[in-house]
Structures are given as structure tokens and as C-alpha cells.
Amino acid sequence: MNFKRIQLIFLAIFIAMDVFLFLAYNRNSVGDSTAAGSNNILEEMRKDQITYSKPTTQKYEGYYFSGNNGDALRQAAPNLQQQSIRFSGDELVSEFKKPLKITSGSAKQTLDKIVANPGLVAEGKHYSYSKQLSSSSEIIYVQRVEQKPVYSHFCQIRFDLDSQHRVVGYSQNYLEGVKILKEAAKTISDERALTWLYQYNEIPNGAKVTWVHLAYTRLLTARGQYVFLPTWVFAVKINNSSSVILKRVNAYTGEVIKTGENNQTSNANSEIFTLT
Amino acid sequence: MKLRNIWLPASLVTAVLISIGLSGMMWTNPAHSNLSSRTKVTKNSDSSSNTTFQDIYLPSQLISxxxxxxxxxxxxxxVNVATDLRDRMSHFTAEKAQTISHGNAKKYLAQLKHKGTILMNYNSAISVNFFRKAFNNQIKIPNQKFNRMQLMLNDPSxxxxxxxxxxxxVRVALKHNKTKLRNSTTNSMVKHPVTFRLLNGKIILDYPQSVKLRTYSYQLTQxxxxxxxxxxxxxxxxxxxxIKRHKNSTDYDDHGFRHMTVDKKTDTVNFTDYNSQVKSSSFLQTMNHVYExxxxxxxxxxxxxxxxxDPSSDTAVFRTYAGGLPVFDQSNFGAIQMKVLDQSSYRMRFSLDSLQIPVPPVQSSxxxxxxxxxxKQLKAAGIKVNKVQDIELGYEWSRDxxxxxxxxxxxxxxxKIGNQWENYRKLLGQE
Incomplete structure (x- = not known):
């Protein structure tokens, strides 16, 4: 009888010890994994009330390439009809002789036909419609290089809309002489890029990441050529504000590419879009 | 009746076993030991470790x-051809291997020139275990050294x-490998005619005609x-x-296990770690350790x-590569040189310079x-051909x-003369 009692006491002690050990073990392993897992960072972002659609861990391939705004547009300009053309630098500025009426639903269809017509837009086959960059006053087509869009002023067609929602003209930049500078290399995933962006304090609390694209961004200019690299472009909508800011992350290294207009003269990047 | 008697001792034993198990897990798990704080610091911010073990140990040269x-x-x-081929080889399984020729230079050269093949080359010998990890495959044959892998275009097995x-x-019989390597994979590539030949007992790659190669320019990242x-x-x-600052260098010493010297003249770092355990001295373990x-x-x-x-000095060399060719003259040792000193220490020399962002070159080729x-030119300059240990095409690093x-x-x-790589122009006295 006495022995049974001792056994009972021991059992109780050991069960208590097991519970304690288990808790201690669990706490330790949880505390440890914070260093590595990006899931925890995503959770942290949720706590900061940052909303985003579920990022993927898929990696892609991209290139470094160079090109410039040469005179391809100037050469093509005489063949363009039903518009008056002038150049501002390398940019072709066109005004349609007859403004084009479009309805908001059919904007893409109508303009696709115009862009595809070599008599109306030069080199149009290299461009595609970008819903995300377009706004109520401007419809943007971006040039594509190696199957990916280039988000840069140097590679765009911008259709201007007037107050009656008519296309009055467009301005165009065309990147030519595209040369691949290095063989394809794997990019990081958009999940990784998003966590870097957050860790560099580029996403304020309560912000909303509305979309993310893998697109090329101009990094620098060297020997008269623009050099582009693949970037993850995030559209960040800041709380209580209607404007969307594009944040760019180097898709190879995860570095945040600082954008700003104050240092255009240097090699620094001056790509910035503010959409309203 | 019996069950009632037994439940108490049985649950007591279970409880004891669970507690032993749990404490065992806590003791053996390295994350719970005090040492972990040291490793954690270094693991947090590997921002640029996009390069995996498999990437850095890719074979450097491909010949069809x-x-x-x-x-x-x-x-x-x-396209990076080597990664492409590596991915194709990742499902390989094999258990049988047979040595078909040994010690015969003539037969060996004939094998190198075997028709309908793709050769993947390393500059020095690797082991089977290393091959398995670097290519992610399942080849289980007795461990041995080799420096070339030859794939048959017409014989996938x-x-x-x-x-x-x-x-x-050594001929390895591959299991269940039915997919033939098609020539089309190599069709879109830039090709330079080459052939193999012996020079002073060493196999070298011979370019029978002059070759036109791309030039590159990079923004220097320091x-x-x-x-x-x-x-x-x-x-x-x-x-x-x-920290001790000298005229041309800076010394860092932690009064313990680590020492670092930065040479300002050459922009190189000499780092010695006396507290770094290598598990074993196998080639794979060493390379793994080096990568880590x-x-x-x-x-x-x-x-x-x-x-x-180089197994005799336990030294691994890494170089910057451009367009499939190594870059020389970055420093006098390459990009990184790692020498394993003994079981617990190593010395690493590396350049502060790296090439990450390409820019358009002045001339394209x-x-x-x-x-x-x-x-012929070397001979004319009075250099004895039998002193030449190796010759190789490479890229010369020069500041714009x-x-x-x-x-x-x-x-x-x-x-390569006297165990040192030299630009041929220097040997001819043109520099």
C-alpha cells in the first residue's frame, strides 16, 4: 500500500516535469525560428495592419540589358498619318488631328488597334497595355523586352485623355539597340522581396500593397546607354491617401532601389511614378 | 484485475521515459546550447546569398x-548552359561503374574526342559524393576522383x-535514363572550335584558329x-x-580566434579563423565547409x-567568371582563396572588389x-615550352x-609557369 502511494507521488511529479520540459522546449524552438523564417515577418506585417495579397515563393529568370532612345522614332515619324508630330529630346509627341472618343470599357481594345497599326504608332508591336500604370487622365503602354515589361519613362507610350475622355494625342519613347549584358540569372521570389521592403521600413503601417509585378527598371546610365535590371515593383497605397507609390526592389539582391528626382545628374535612379 | 495492478507502474515508466526523451532533445538540439548565440549573429543577414552550393560549384567549361x-x-x-545541363542530370541514378582504361594517354585522348558527346570539365578532381551533391543526383558508385563528366548524345544509359x-x-551505367540529350540544346549557343592535346603530359584545350570573344564591362562594387x-x-x-592601423593596412584582432588584415594597396582581405571545426577531411566536407x-x-x-x-596544400580557389571564362588579375590569387590550415582553422584571402552590375563595353568583341x-610567340621570346604547366583562355581585369x-x-x-598564372603579354615582355 505504501509502495503504491510512493508510485502515485512519483507519477504526479514526473507528469508535472514532462509538462514543464515540453513547455520549455516549445518556447525555445519558437524563439529560435524567428531569425530565419520570412513567414514570421509576414505575420509581423499583418500586425502592423499592412494588407497584401498572398506572395509566392516562385523564382524567375531575368537579364541585365542596355539600350538607348536612338533615332528609330525620328526615322519612322514621316510615315505616321493623321497626326502632327514634334520631338522633345528623344521623345515623340503626337497630336491626333481628330481626337479619338473612347468609352472606359473599351479603352484597351480601341488603343490596341491603334498601337498595332504601323501607320499610326511606330514600333507599336513592342508595347503592351498596362492597366496598373494607367489612370483616368492617361493611358500607358509599356515596352516589353524579353517578355517582361519595362517600367521606365524611356520605354512608354502615354496617351493623353482630355476632360471629355477623348484621346487627344500621345507621347512615346522607344528603347532600341537592346543588348543583353549578362546571361540569365535567377531572381528572388516576390515574398522575399516583400519582406526586404518591409524590413527596410519602406512600407508604413496601415499601408496596402495593391499589386506586385516583375518588371525591368533603369539602374544607371553608362557610355550613353541605359542599363536595366529586373526588379520587383510594388504598388504601395498609403493609409488615408489616394496616391499610390511604386517601390522597386532589385530582383537579384533584394536591395531597395531608391528613387528620387533630386539627383538626376548622377548615375542614381530617377524613376518614380506617383499615381493618383 | 491485472490491468488495475499494472496501470500505475506502467504510466510511471511512460512518464519517466517521456521526461528522459524531452531532456535528451533539449540537450542534443544545438539551438538550445549557449554556443548558438555565436552562429545566430552570422546567419541573420545573408542578404546576398542568392548563390547556392550548386551554383558556385558548377563545372566551368563545356565542350560538345x-x-x-x-x-x-x-x-x-x-542562357547559363551549365545550369541547364545540371538540371537535366539531376534525376540520374546509377550503382554500377567500371574502369575501362587507365594509364593510357592515347586512349584517354580518344575518349575525350569521342563523337556525339558533351563534356563538362572541372579544373581539378572532384569526388563522387561531391558530384552527387552538386548535381543533386543519385549516383551511388564507389567514391573516386574525376575531373570530367562525359554525356553521350546517342546513348542515354x-x-x-x-x-x-x-x-x-570510368563508365557508369545509368538506370532508367531514357531521355536523349538532343543536339538542339546546343544549337543556339556561341561555339568556338577546339581540340584536346597533350602539353608536357597535361591535357590542354587547344584553339586551332583565332577566336572572337565578347568583351565585358562591369561597374565595380567595392x-x-x-x-x-x-x-x-x-x-x-x-x-x-x-584595431591597429598601419600605413597600407589595417589589422583587426579579437584576442581570441579571429584575425583580419585589410591590405589597402591591393584591396584584399586576409582573414584567419582558428575556431572553425571541419567534420572530416573528405573532399565534399571540405568544399561544404568552404562554402559555408x-x-x-x-x-x-x-x-x-x-x-x-589543390589537395597538397588544401587550398581552394574561386574566381569571378564572365561568359564561361575565368577572370585573372583581380588579385594575385583570384577572387577568393581559402586554405584549410588544420581541423579547426583556415585562412581566407579575398578581394574587396566584386562585379555585379554589367555596363555596355566599349568594343563588343x-x-x-x-x-x-x-x-610560337612564347618560343620566339625565349620561353621554354617544357616549362609551361598549363595554358588557358581567360579575361583580364583592368580598370577603365x-x-x-x-x-x-x-x-x-x-x-601557368612556376605555379603562377601570367598574362602572355607579360611573358613576352610587352607589359
Missing amino acids: TSNSGKQELLTNSR HLYLLNDQGYRV QTQDYYANRIMTTNANSNVQ QLVMVGIPLDSVRFYDY ATIMSTSDLL RSLAKVVNLSPTWYV
């Missing part, structure tokens, strides 16, 4: 031999492993010495790092690849003379004269 026997070096400016040392040829000092010298929180240390130090590895390993022309922070890579011949 057509069905008619034409041999060509493969490079491609768009065999793979040849070749070792220049001892001219050994890490600061503070970056490395912070990463590798401040891991032991208890110790103070002593590279990641720990935080050197940008974007275009850096394994160049060679340059023409290089053939191997026989090179040998007009643009600051730009490095030009131009192709040229490198000749």
Missing part, C-alpha cells in the same frame, strides 16, 4: 563533340567519368572593410576587437565560381590568336581609364 567529331567550346550570352590524373576512364569587420570580427560579444564560410563572411558571390582545389601561334569605378574584362591568354 558532334557526331562528325567536330569539337566546340560552348558559351552563351543569354551511360555516363563517363574521366580523370586527367592517371588517364582513368565592399567596405567595415562591412567585413562588422560581420566577422564582432561575433564574440565578450571580447573587444583591437564564404556565406558566413558575406562575400558577394554573384559571378564567382569554384576554380580549382576581341580576337584572340590560336594556341599554336601563342606557343575614363570611367571611374568601371572594370573592363578583355579576353587574353594566360600561361
Whole structure:
């Protein structure tokens, strides 16, 4: 009888010890994994009330390439009809002789036909419609290089809309002489890029990441050529504000590419879009 | 009745076993030991470790031999050919291997020129275990050394492993490998005619005609010495790092296990770690250890690849690669040189410079003379051909004269004499 009692006491002690050990073990392993897992960072972002659609861990391939705004547009300009053309630098500025009426639903269809017509837009086959960059006053087509869009002023067609929602003209930049500078290399995933962006304090609390694209961004200019690299472009909508800011992350290294207009003269990047 | 008697001792035993198990797990798990704080610091911020073990140990050279026997070096400016082939080889399984030739240079050369093959080359011998990890495959054959892998275009069930040392040829029978390697994979590539020949007992790649190669320009990325000092010298929180500044160098010492010297003249770092355990001295373990240390130090590895390993001095060399060819003259040892000193220490030398962002070059290509022309010129300059240990095409690293922070890579011949790689122009007295 006495022995049974001792056994009972021991059992109780050991069960208590097991519970304690288990808790201690669990706490330790949880505390440890914070260093590595990006899931925890995503959770942290949720706590900061940052909303985003579920990022993927898929990696892609991209290139470094160079090109410039040469005179391809100037050469093509005489063949363009039903518009008056002038150049501002390398940019072709066109005004349609007859403004084009479009309805908001059919904007893409109508303009696709115009862009595809070599008599109306030069080199149009290299461009595609970008819903995300377009706004109520401007419809943007971006040039594509190696199957990916280039988000840069140097590679765009911008259709201007007037107050009656008519296309009055467009301005165009065309990147030519595209040369691949290095063989394809794997990019990081958009999940990784998003966590870097957050860790560099580029996403304020309560912000909303509305979309993310893998697109090329101009990094620098060297020997008269623009050099582009693949970037993850995030559209960040800041709380209580209607404007969307594009944040760019180097898709190879995860570095945040600082954008700003104050240092255009240097090699620094001056790509910035503010959409309203 | 019996059950009632037994439940108490049984549950007591279970409870005791669980507690033993739990405490055992806590003791053996390295994350719970006090040592973990040291490793954690270094693991947090590997921002640039996009380069995996598999990437850095890719074979550096690819040669295809057509069905008619034409041999060509493969490079491609768009696609990394080696990664492509590696992915195709990742499902390989094999258990049988047979040595079919040994010690016969003639047979060995014939095997190198075997029609309808693709050769993947390393500069120095690797092991089967290493091959399995670097290519992610399931080849289980007795461990042995080799430095070339030969894939048959018309015979998918065999793979040849070749070792220049001892001219050994091993045939491996692959299991369930039905997919033929198609020639189309090599069609879109840049090809340069080559052939193999013996020079002083060493197999060298001979370019019978002059070759036109791409030139490259890169923006020079220079890490600061503070970056490395912070990463590798401040891991032991208890110790103070002593910094001594000299005219041309800076010394960092943590009064314990680590020492770092930065040479300002050559922009190189000499780092010694006396507290770094290597589990065993197998080739795979050593290479794994080397890779882990590279990641720990935080050197940008974007275009850096394994160049060679010298077992006699336990030294591995990594070089920057451009267009499939190694870059020389970055420093006098390559991009990174790692020497295992003993079971618990190593010395690493590396350059602060790295090439990450390419920029448009001035000239798009340059023409290089053939191997026989090179040998003729060397001979004419009074250099004895039997002193030449090796010759190789590579890129010369030079700073651009007009643009600051730009490095030009131009192709040229490198000749190994007296265990040192030299630009041929230097040997001819032109520099």
C-alpha cells in the first residue's frame, strides 16, 4: 500500500516535469525560428495592419540589358498619318488631328488597334497595355523586352485623355539597340522581396500593397546607354491617401532601389511614378 | 484485475521515459546550447546569398563533340548552359561503374574526342559524393576522383567519368535514363572550335584558329572593410576587437580566434579563423565547409565560381567568371582563396572588389590568336615550352581609364609557369 502511494507521488511529479520540459522546449524552438523564417515577418506585417495579397515563393529568370532612345522614332515619324508630330529630346509627341472618343470599357481594345497599326504608332508591336500604370487622365503602354515589361519613362507610350475622355494625342519613347549584358540569372521570389521592403521600413503601417509585378527598371546610365535590371515593383497605397507609390526592389539582391528626382545628374535612379 | 495492478507502474515508466526523451532533445538540439548565440549573429543577414552550393560549384567549361567529331567550346550570352545541363542530370541514378582504361594517354585522348558527346570539365578532381551533391543526383558508385563528366548524345544509359590524373576512364551505367540529350540544346549557343592535346603530359584545350570573344564591362562594387569587420570580427560579444592601423593596412584582432588584415594597396582581405571545426577531411566536407564560410563572411558571390582545389596544400580557389571564362588579375590569387590550415582553422584571402552590375563595353568583341601561334610567340621570346604547366583562355581585369569605378574584362591568354598564372603579354615582355 505504501509502495503504491510512493508510485502515485512519483507519477504526479514526473507528469508535472514532462509538462514543464515540453513547455520549455516549445518556447525555445519558437524563439529560435524567428531569425530565419520570412513567414514570421509576414505575420509581423499583418500586425502592423499592412494588407497584401498572398506572395509566392516562385523564382524567375531575368537579364541585365542596355539600350538607348536612338533615332528609330525620328526615322519612322514621316510615315505616321493623321497626326502632327514634334520631338522633345528623344521623345515623340503626337497630336491626333481628330481626337479619338473612347468609352472606359473599351479603352484597351480601341488603343490596341491603334498601337498595332504601323501607320499610326511606330514600333507599336513592342508595347503592351498596362492597366496598373494607367489612370483616368492617361493611358500607358509599356515596352516589353524579353517578355517582361519595362517600367521606365524611356520605354512608354502615354496617351493623353482630355476632360471629355477623348484621346487627344500621345507621347512615346522607344528603347532600341537592346543588348543583353549578362546571361540569365535567377531572381528572388516576390515574398522575399516583400519582406526586404518591409524590413527596410519602406512600407508604413496601415499601408496596402495593391499589386506586385516583375518588371525591368533603369539602374544607371553608362557610355550613353541605359542599363536595366529586373526588379520587383510594388504598388504601395498609403493609409488615408489616394496616391499610390511604386517601390522597386532589385530582383537579384533584394536591395531597395531608391528613387528620387533630386539627383538626376548622377548615375542614381530617377524613376518614380506617383499615381493618383 | 491485472490491468488495475499494472496501470500505475506502467504510466510511471511512460512518464519517466517521456521526461528522459524531452531532456535528451533539449540537450542534443544545438539551438538550445549557449554556443548558438555565436552562429545566430552570422546567419541573420545573408542578404546576398542568392548563390547556392550548386551554383558556385558548377563545372566551368563545356565542350560538345558532334557526331562528325567536330569539337566546340560552348558559351552563351543569354542562357547559363551549365545550369541547364545540371538540371537535366539531376534525376540520374546509377550503382554500377567500371574502369575501362587507365594509364593510357592515347586512349584517354580518344575518349575525350569521342563523337556525339558533351563534356563538362572541372579544373581539378572532384569526388563522387561531391558530384552527387552538386548535381543533386543519385549516383551511388564507389567514391573516386574525376575531373570530367562525359554525356553521350546517342546513348542515354551511360555516363563517363574521366580523370586527367592517371588517364582513368570510368563508365557508369545509368538506370532508367531514357531521355536523349538532343543536339538542339546546343544549337543556339556561341561555339568556338577546339581540340584536346597533350602539353608536357597535361591535357590542354587547344584553339586551332583565332577566336572572337565578347568583351565585358562591369561597374565595380567595392565592399567596405567595415562591412567585413562588422560581420566577422564582432561575433564574440565578450571580447573587444583591437584595431591597429598601419600605413597600407589595417589589422583587426579579437584576442581570441579571429584575425583580419585589410591590405589597402591591393584591396584584399586576409582573414584567419582558428575556431572553425571541419567534420572530416573528405573532399565534399571540405568544399561544404568552404562554402559555408564564404556565406558566413558575406562575400558577394554573384559571378564567382569554384576554380580549382589543390589537395597538397588544401587550398581552394574561386574566381569571378564572365561568359564561361575565368577572370585573372583581380588579385594575385583570384577572387577568393581559402586554405584549410588544420581541423579547426583556415585562412581566407579575398578581394574587396566584386562585379555585379554589367555596363555596355566599349568594343563588343576581341580576337584572340590560336594556341599554336601563342606557343610560337612564347618560343620566339625565349620561353621554354617544357616549362609551361598549363595554358588557358581567360579575361583580364583592368580598370577603365575614363570611367571611374568601371572594370573592363578583355579576353587574353594566360600561361601557368612556376605555379603562377601570367598574362602572355607579360611573358613576352610587352607589359
